[in-house]
Amino acid sequence: MKLEQEYKKSVAIIGCGASGLPALKHFSEDPLFNCVAFEQADNVGGTWVYTDQIGTDKYGLPVHSSITNLPKEIMELPGFPHKGPEDKSYVTANDMLKYLEDYAEHFGLIKFIKFHHHIKEVSPLEGDRWQVTIIDLKTKLKATMLFDGVIVCVGNYSNPVIPNIPGIENFQGLKIHSHDYRDSLIFKDKKTLVIGCGPSGLDISFDIAKTASKVVYLSHHNKKIKNMKCPPNMNQKVDVKKILNNGVLFEDDSFETVDSILYCTGYTYKYPFLSPECGIRVENNNVKILFKHIVNIEHPTMFFIGIPTYTTGFCMYDLQVRFAKKILSGTKQLPKKKEMLKDTHRDVESRMASGLRQKELHMMYHRSMEYFQSLAIFADLEPIPPVILQIFFDGFDRFMCDFSHFREDKYKLLDNEHYMVQFPNEVQPIMRKQEIIL
Numbered sequence: 001m002k003l004e005q006e007y008k009k010s011v012a013i014i015g016c017g018a019s020g021l022p023a024l025k026h027f028s029e030d031p032l033f034n035c036v037a038f039e040q041a042d043n044v045g046g047t048w049v050y051t052d053q054i055g056t057d058k059y060g061l062p063v064h065s066s067i068t069n070l071p072k073e074i075m076e077l078p079g080f081p082h083k084g085p086e087d088k089s090y091v092t093a094n095d096m097l098k099y100l101e102d103y104a105e106h107f108g109l110i111k112f113i114k115f116h117h118h119i120k121e122v123s124p125l126e127g128d129r130w131q132v133t134i135i136d137l138k139t140k141l142k143a144t145m146l147f148d149g150v151i152v153c154v155g156n157y158s159n160p161v162i163p164n165i166p167g168i169e170n171f172q173g174l175k176i177h178s179h180d181y182r183d184s185l186i187f188k189d190k191k192t193l194v195i196g197c198g199p200s201g202l203d204i205s206f207d208i209a210k211t212a213s214k215v216v217y218l219s220h221h222n223k224k225i226k227n228m229k230c231p232p233n234m235n236q237k238v239d240v241k242k243i244l245n246n247g248v249l250f251e252d253d254s255f256e257t258v259d260s261i262l263y264c265t266g267y268t269y270k271y272p273f274l275s276p277e278c279g280i281r282v283e284n285n286n287v288k289i290l291f292k293h294i295v296n297i298e299h300p301t302m303f304f305i306g307i308p309t310y311t312t313g314f315c316m317y318d319l320q321v322r323f324a325k326k327i328l329s330g331t332k333q334l335p336k337k338k339e340m341l342k343d344t345h346r347d348v349e350s351r352m353a354s355g356l357r358q359k360e361l362h363m364m365y366h367r368s369m370e371y372f373q374s375l376a377i378f379a380d381l382e383p384i385p386p387v388i389l390q391i392f393f394d395g396f397d398r399f400m401c402d403f404s405h406f407r408e409d410k411y412k413l414l415d416n417e418h419y420m421v422q423f424p425n426e427v428q429p430i431m432r433k434q435e436i437i438l
Contacts, residue, residue, distance in 0.1 A: 017046020
């Protein structure tokens with residue numbers, strides 16, 4: 001028994017949200033590893049932990065909340081289905097939090113988590129090991145621990161991007177980011193400009209329009225939603241050219257007076273706890289340099305879970321964790337550094353050639369299946385069922401075409417290639433088959 005313990009590898013898991021919990025599950029259930037997870041909040045769930053508070057908490061750390069715009073059938077971790085009602089696919093943020101709490105309890109993960117522990121610094125040591133400095137937020141005591149591997153699971157929705165729009169400093173009205181959006185009532189008697197039409201931009205614009213007695217302007221450059229049916233008090237506008245003290249000038253030189261501005265302009269990756277020696281840097285929202293969007297090429301016993309966007313997150317988290325575990329256990333060997341750099345460079349060139357901008361290099365969307373297959377094949381892993389991605393794409397199209405009613409759709413998984421969907425006002429559900437070109 002003593003000999004077995006000597007050969008166990010110690011693993012630090014940073015964050016206990018939707019990506020950290022499957023990491024903790026897979027590593028804690030393997031006798032090869034000793035693992036501990038660090039969570040600065042007092043609960044699991046990460047971005048799903050809703051609070052009315054905005055800005056920072058009592059410890060000076062950022063608070064956040066999420067909205068759900070995907071069916072629960074593709075927002076579950078493998079091996080643990082939702083317990084919610086079968087006749088409802090779109091659930092609340094509180095439902096998602098309860099799901100993650102139940103997941104942690106079911107797999108006995110709480111005993112491995114140090115709550116109210118903030119990661120101050122992570123630094124590499126010789127022999128591909130790590131020094132991790134932690135602060136107990138309650139006692140203010142600082143401690144240093146050594147690990148054989150580090151799994152970074154901090155999520156992508158804590159560091160809002162505020163665009164640098166000419167004249168914004170002169171605006172006299174309310175300015176907030178969707179990160180701090182909690183209630184539409186603060187916009188009730190205001191003319192509001194919403195900048196950005198991603199899922200959160202559309203969600204919030206429609207939410208404000210239900211309450212607002214005045215106009216909501218949605219500024220964007222997405223041609224796909226130009227013909228979307230909007231509420232009568234919601235107007236679509238082109239990109240913003242300049243902000244004045246009482247309104248906004250758009251790229252088509254039209255002008256509108258507004259009382260408030262809401263940024264739905266996304267988030268950026270940020271890892272303030274990583275020392276410069278870790279070799280990780282973020283440039284224009286691109287985390288450099290990672291092999292397969294996961295492995296720190298400079299120090300390949302550090303892994304990042306959940307960086308890719310516009311894809312089926314929950315299944316991807318589990319797949320990425322299983323990939324990292326295969327590498328850290330020694331079951332699969334990584335290519336040499338030179339080859340990993342070449343592979344990453346080819347991936348970047350291919351994405352840029354497809355029209356993606358540098359800040360979009362972690363977006364998957366229609367490359368999702370190709371990416372998932374590359375992980376599964378490389379590490380001999382069970383792949384993600386194709387039907388999961390099919391529901392994601394079909395649901396996203398419904399989201400864009402009928403935004404007011406898409407949450408009334410009801411999905412049911414049948415097997416790895418088929419699912420049923422019941423649309424509002426349709427008498428019979430429709431059977432769909434996976435049609436993604438592999």
